Amino acid sequence: MSLAPAPEANPADVSGVLRLDAPVKLDCGRTLSEVDIAYCTHGHLNADRSNAILICHALTADQYVAAANPATGRPGWWPRMVGPGKPFDTDKYFIIATNILGGCMGSTGPSSLDPATGLPYGLNFPVITLADMARAQAAFVKQLGVERLFCIAGGSMGGMQALEWVKAFPERVFSVVLLATAARHSAQNIAFHEVGRQAIMADPDWRAGAYALADVRPEKGLAVARMAAHITYLSEPALQRKFGRELQADGLSFGFDADFQVESYLRHQGAAFVDRFDANSYLYITRAMDYFDLAQSHGGRLADVFRGASAVRFCVISFSSDWLYPTAESRTIVRALNAAGAEASFVEIDSDKGHDAFLLDEPGMISAVRGFLSASARALGL
Amino acid sequence: MSETVFPLPLATERQDFREILRLVRPGARVLDVGCGEGELLALLRDEKGVDGRGLEIRAEQVSACIAKGIAAMQGDADRDLDEFPPKSFDYVILSQTLQAVQAPKAVLSALVRLANHAIVSFPNFGHWRVRTSLFVKGRMPDTPALPVPWYETPNIHLCTLADFVGLATELDLRIEACAALSANKPARLINPRSEVENWRAESVLFLLSRKRSDDPSPPAKFRPSPDAATRDLFQ
Numbered sequence: 001m002s003l004a005p006a007p008e009a010n011p012a013d014v015s016g017v018l019r020l021d022a023p024v025k026l027d028c029g030r031t032l033s034e035v036d037i038a039y040c041t042h043g044h045l046n047a048d049r050s051n052a053i054l055i056c057h058a059l060t061a062d063q064y065v066a067a068a069n070p071a072t073g074r075p076g077w078w079p080r081m082v083g084p085g086k087p088f089d090t091d092k093y094f095i096i097a098t099n100i101l102g103g104c105m106g107s108t109g110p111s112s113l114d115p116a117t118g119l120p121y122g123l124n125f126p127v128i129t130l131a132d133m134a135r136a137q138a139a140f141v142k143q144l145g146v147e148r149l150f151c152i153a154g155g156s157m158g159g160m161q162a163l164e165w166v167k168a169f170p171e172r173v174f175s176v177v178l179l180a181t182a183a184r185h186s187a188q189n190i191a192f193h194e195v196g197r198q199a200i201m202a203d204p205d206w207r208a209g210a211y212a213l214a215d216v217r218p219e220k221g222l223a224v225a226r227m228a229a230h231i232t233y234l235s236e237p238a239l240q241r242k243f244g245r246e247l248q249a250d251g252l253s254f255g256f257d258a259d260f261q262v263e264s265y266l267r268h269q270g271a272a273f274v275d276r277f278d279a280n281s282y283l284y285i286t287r288a289m290d291y292f293d294l295a296q297s298h299g300g301r302l303a304d305v306f307r308g309a310s311a312v313r314f315c316v317i318s319f320s321s322d323w324l325y326p327t328a329e330s331r332t333i334v335r336a337l338n339a340a341g342a343e344a345s346f347v348e349i350d351s352d353k354g355h356d357a358f359l360l361d362e363p364g365m366i367s368a369v370r371g372f373l374s375a376s377a378r379a380l381g382l
Numbered sequence: 383m384s385e386t387v388f389p390l391p392l393a394t395e396r397q398d399f400r401e402i403l404r405l406v407r408p409g410a411r412v413l414d415v416g417c418g419e420g421e422l423l424a425l426l427r428d429e430k431g432v433d434g435r436g437l438e439i440r441a442e443q444v445s446a447c448i449a450k451g452i453a454a455m456q457g458d459a460d461r462d463l464d465e466f467p468p469k470s471f472d473y474v475i476l477s478q479t480l481q482a483v484q485a486p487k488a489v490l491s492a493l494v495r496l497a498n499h500a501i502v503s504f505p506n507f508g509h510w511r512v513r514t515s516l517f518v519k520g521r522m523p524d525t526p527a528l529p530v531p532w533y534e535t536p537n538i539h540l541c542t543l544a545d546f547v548g549l550a551t552e553l554d555l556r557i558e559a560c561a562a563l564s565a566n567k568p569a570r571l572i573n574p575r576s577e578v579e580n581w582r583a584e585s586v587l588f589l590l591s592r593k594r595s596d597d598p599s600p601p602a603k604f605r606p607s608p609d610a611a612t613r614d615l616f617q
């Protein structure tokens with residue numbers, strides 16, 4: 001099945017699910033068949049199919065980058081960056097956003113039905129990698145009729161997918177935007193993810209991953225996982241500025257209710273998350289991120305990974321208060337890009353908003369990405 | 383990151399830009415070290431079709447470059463030049479920045495490793511106004527080329543024309559051209575070893591290359607444009 005209508009017949013905003021034509025070969029050795037990829041597109045593909053931008057989402061985001069999310073009713077997750085006149089200008093570019101392989105917003109993942117059994121995969125879902133996600137995206141993009149992307153962009157885990165694209169399909173990418181990301185997961189990154197996974201697996205309702213069969217959900221465990229992770233997305237100054245030691249009510253309760261506003265905030269984050277996210281997906285995706293080490297296949301020499309991508313243009317942006325993927329990780333990428341002879345722009349944006357800064361109103365980032373894309377469009381003759 | 387701060391561009395258009403524009407071969411690959419907001423790279427791109435990149439230590443300036451569509455990287459001339467493979471560029475430009483780096487000798491060596499040609503400009507501390515200020519008043523200079531007081535200046539390694547020629551000789555660099563720059567006057571080709579020029583030149587610009595180049599292609603010959611005498615480059 002191919003979805004490649006004439007551009008003029010193509011409405012500006014599309015969402016749907018596409019079944020991949022071929023099974024996806026996975027790094028673990030298994031092959032996944034009947035793979036669905038849920039997606040949204042915005043804008044129009046031009047006649048020579050050269051203006052497509054793939055936006056890759058982070059751990060818990062989805063394909064609703066610029067469209068309201070039907071599960072939550074909330075607007076797209078990147079409103080300042082994607083839309084008419086925005087840096088990812090839907091009047092000019094054809095924006096593609098997919099839910100990752102292993103996700104829970106319509107793409108095949110552990111909550112999908114296993115065609116072999118007719119039951120939800122649960123832990124029978126194969127352990128996937130970032131490279132597997134990129135492979136599935138690449139098949140999807142090709143099926144959409146796009147041979148080469150004008151740009152691939154992503155923050156956090158989205159950047160990691162973009163890096164896997166650059167490694168596997170450098171000839172299919174013209175330019176790359178990497179925000180608040182890294183070329184590998186550090187021990188600290190793995191450690192935090194392990195806390196989250198253990199919280200989920202300690203929930204009696206997890207039932208060794210088969211909770212769907214029992215019609216329950218490990219909500220408490222998943223909420224704790226989200227609370228722990230959410231702290232890593234912020235920064236100490238941001239938390240202090242937002243909450244300080246402010247109390248919910250007058251005086252301390254001398255009990256274990258949420259006395260502090262920051263406690264209440266985190267509990268809310270946890271509770272809201274379980275409504276929209278699948279616990280097994282969380283396990284699988286965090287595992288994929290922990291396995292991520294782009295240069296491992298090249299003896300740890302990241303520059304060698306980028307040798308095939310010396311014609312690709314990169315824009316790498318980090319944030320000064322991001323302690324999840326600190327600036328040093330971006331610098332490592334940039335150093336390797338320079339050594340490989342690729343054109344790399346890099347800036348560390350001064351911000352106290354922590355890792356999540358890439359999702360927020362950061363004028364330095366917004367103007368840099370806008371300029372980078374415009375210059376890349378000029379270079380490609382768009 | 384070291385605390386090196388590059389000087390702010392002079393309020394007027396940087397006087398060395400026009401001369402650099404004249405020197406750089408069209409379509410060349412250029413790295414501008416201490417590129418500020420990319421003014422020179424934009425000129426080189428628009429007028430010479432140059433494939434340019436910038437290195438700049440201040441984040442806001444790097445953002446400004448990228449926003450203008452200029453490829454730029456936040457980094458420190460003292461630390462980050464080694465990131466690039468040898469001969470990544472045709473020209474590396476260090477415009478009014480050498481005197482502000484921690485290790486000018488190491489930076490200069492790095493420049494000629496990265497490119498066949500280095501273009502370096504800096505204020506001449508041997509200029510008569512500087513000497514007069516020190517000799518007569520006993521005070522650090524306050525001149526058009528060195529307008530910032532000693533306690534605020536980013537310039538930590540000032541040198542004279544003769545000093546720089548000495549360093550270039552020590553590093554075995556070929557001086558392909560040297561021009562004296564003064565505000566509101568055309569650039570003058572000078573003999574860099576002239577004692578008189580060491581008094582006269584307010585600011586100088588060098589085109590340098592490695593003497594023992596393993597690159598078989600001959601260095602681009604510096605040719606003063608035929609109308610150099612009549613064309614006032616700074617007005």
